[in-house]
Amino acid sequence: MFRAHWWPALAAVTRLVGDLEAAEDAVQEACAAAVVQWRTGGVPLNPGAWLVGTARHKAVDWQRREARRAHKEKAAVREYGLPDQPFQTGPIADDQLALIFMCCHPALEVAVQIPLTLRSVCGLTTPEIATAFLVPEATMAQRLVRAKRKIREAGIPFRVPAADTLAERLASVLRVIYLVFTEGHHASRGDQLVRLELCEEAIRLARALADLLPQEPEVSGLLALLLLVEARRPGRIDDAGDLVLLEDQDRSRWHHAKIAEGAALVERALRARRPGPYQVQAAIAACHSSAPSAAATDWAEIVGLYDELLRYQPTLVVEANRAVAVAMLQGPAAGLALFDAMAGNSRAVGWPPLHVARADLLGRLGRNSEAVDAYQVALALEPPAVERAFISRRILSLRSRKTTGR
Numbered sequence: 001m002f003r004a005h006w007w008p009a010l011a012a013v014t015r016l017v018g019d020l021e022a023a024e025d026a027v028q029e030a031c032a033a034a035v036v037q038w039r040t041g042g043v044p045l046n047p048g049a050w051l052v053g054t055a056r057h058k059a060v061d062w063q064r065r066e067a068r069r070a071h072k073e074k075a076a077v078r079e080y081g082l083p084d085q086p087f088q089t090g091p092i093a094d095d096q097l098a099l100i101f102m103c104c105h106p107a108l109e110v111a112v113q114i115p116l117t118l119r120s121v122c123g124l125t126t127p128e129i130a131t132a133f134l135v136p137e138a139t140m141a142q143r144l145v146r147a148k149r150k151i152r153e154a155g156i157p158f159r160v161p162a163a164d165t166l167a168e169r170l171a172s173v174l175r176v177i178y179l180v181f182t183e184g185h186h187a188s189r190g191d192q193l194v195r196l197e198l199c200e201e202a203i204r205l206a207r208a209l210a211d212l213l214p215q216e217p218e219v220s221g222l223l224a225l226l227l228l229v230e231a232r233r234p235g236r237i238d239d240a241g242d243l244v245l246l247e248d249q250d251r252s253r254w255h256h257a258k259i260a261e262g263a264a265l266v267e268r269a270l271r272a273r274r275p276g277p278y279q280v281q282a283a284i285a286a287c288h289s290s291a292p293s294a295a296a297t298d299w300a301e302i303v304g305l306y307d308e309l310l311r312y313q314p315t316l317v318v319e320a321n322r323a324v325a326v327a328m329l330q331g332p333a334a335g336l337a338l339f340d341a342m343a344g345n346s347r348a349v350g351w352p353p354l355h356v357a358r359a360d361l362l363g364r365l366g367r368n369s370e371a372v373d374a375y376q377v378a379l380a381l382e383p384p385a386v387e388r389a390f391i392s393r394r395i396l397s398l399r400s401r402k403t404t405g406r
Contacts, residue, residue: 001047002031006123007208009051011095014158017059020102020120021148026059027051093212097160100209104173105156112147113176114183119144122201132183132198170213174222174278177205181226185233186384193237193386199230217269221279224265228285231258243390247294259289277312280305299329316347320354332364352383356391368398 006027013023030051044050103117115133118124124132130140150156161169184198206223213219235249244250266282284305291297306322319342327335339358342348359374375395379388 001034001043002123003204005048005051006031007099007121008048008096009055010120010123011099012052013055013059014099014102015095016056017063018158020151020158021145022059022062023055024120024148026055026062029058030055094160096208097212098158100173100205101161101169102151102156102158104169104176105151106169106172107154107156108147108150110176110179112143113172114179115140115143116147117176117205118180118201122205124197124201128197132195170216170218173209174218177202177209178222178226178278180205181229185229193243193384194233199226199233202226203230215272217272217274218276218278220265220269221276221282224262224269224282225278225285227258227262227265228282228289231255231262231289237386241386242393243386246288251292254289259286262286263290275308277309280309280312284309294328297328299325303329316342316345316351316354320351320357324357327361327364332361336361336365350381352378352381352387355381356387359394363394363398368401372398 009030010023010027013026014020017023017026033054034047034051038044038047100117100121103120104113108116115129118129118132119126126141126144127137129144130137133140160166180198181202184195184200184202187193187195203223203226206219206226210216210219210223232246232249232254234253234255235251236244238244262282263286266279266286269279270283284302287298287302287305302325303322306318306325309318310322320339323335323338323342326338336358339354339361342354348354355374355378359371359378362368362371362374372395375391375398379391379395382388383391
């Protein structure tokens, strides 16, 4: 019940009181009241309306207590009505969109947008968010307080952007959801490869956004991408807890219902003929997910899709992924040449996955000593624990082979 109603309740009360922090406190108090009252009186027919109405009463009480001057109190009463007046829920869908656009406003740093979205939109507690990002609870609490204060002091509006700026602002929202999922799918810190709670929250957010904006193909594309990637999660780790590369995964362990849903979403999004980076990434994921094996994958199609993705995102990550696809299509030497061409990129030096991919191609070419060196460079960059264990196993395997020389 909390998961279902937190976002719309907080959004509606924020619209009413004009203060995200006050609205959050009021909804939390309403949830606490629900725990007590619903236990004896039963769940109301419209629990969402009950939460919003109760939170509204508490927020108005707070505003009246905080008012230091008579005109502020009169303005609050005039603006929001007396606590005993009938409550109108208003445009809940618009409120939900307004809240997520507020949390993902470009005036806020992305590093703050992510935890603020998890707190205000998803309803995760501060300790949960602190645990997910491996920082002390007090540190995360300070970040959230500063973010809410900036919203108030900078006058960041609580509204859905106008049509002419929606696409630009929507990109920020989609980026935050994507980053939440990315941190869950491939945790940047800690001993776990996957933080499942973040993956689930990102998918829930993307699904809700797709319901609110069904005509936006990039929203459908993002949801499709997350579902298709998440569908392969059961094959990423073996029974011993070790990382398994995509080409070696047991595809029978993949979640095929999610694959079917994701593939259908990709097709529907592309029919709108308004392509974007999330749709292209989803199409790449669909190629992987629909293939019965790595050898049977349409690598030519994937290389072509990466060429298209580079038009939207000319980044090192996309170039590296394209190089891997080229290696699968044309052979490891072709892929290695592309990786070697990236050596001049300063970001490449400090990115462990690039060195791991390059080491794999060197090993396939029988250049075992060079492969070990590349793996050791990746290890020195201190990747997450699961990846360190994977790299160490690869080094042991290469050293057990007969060295062919540099």
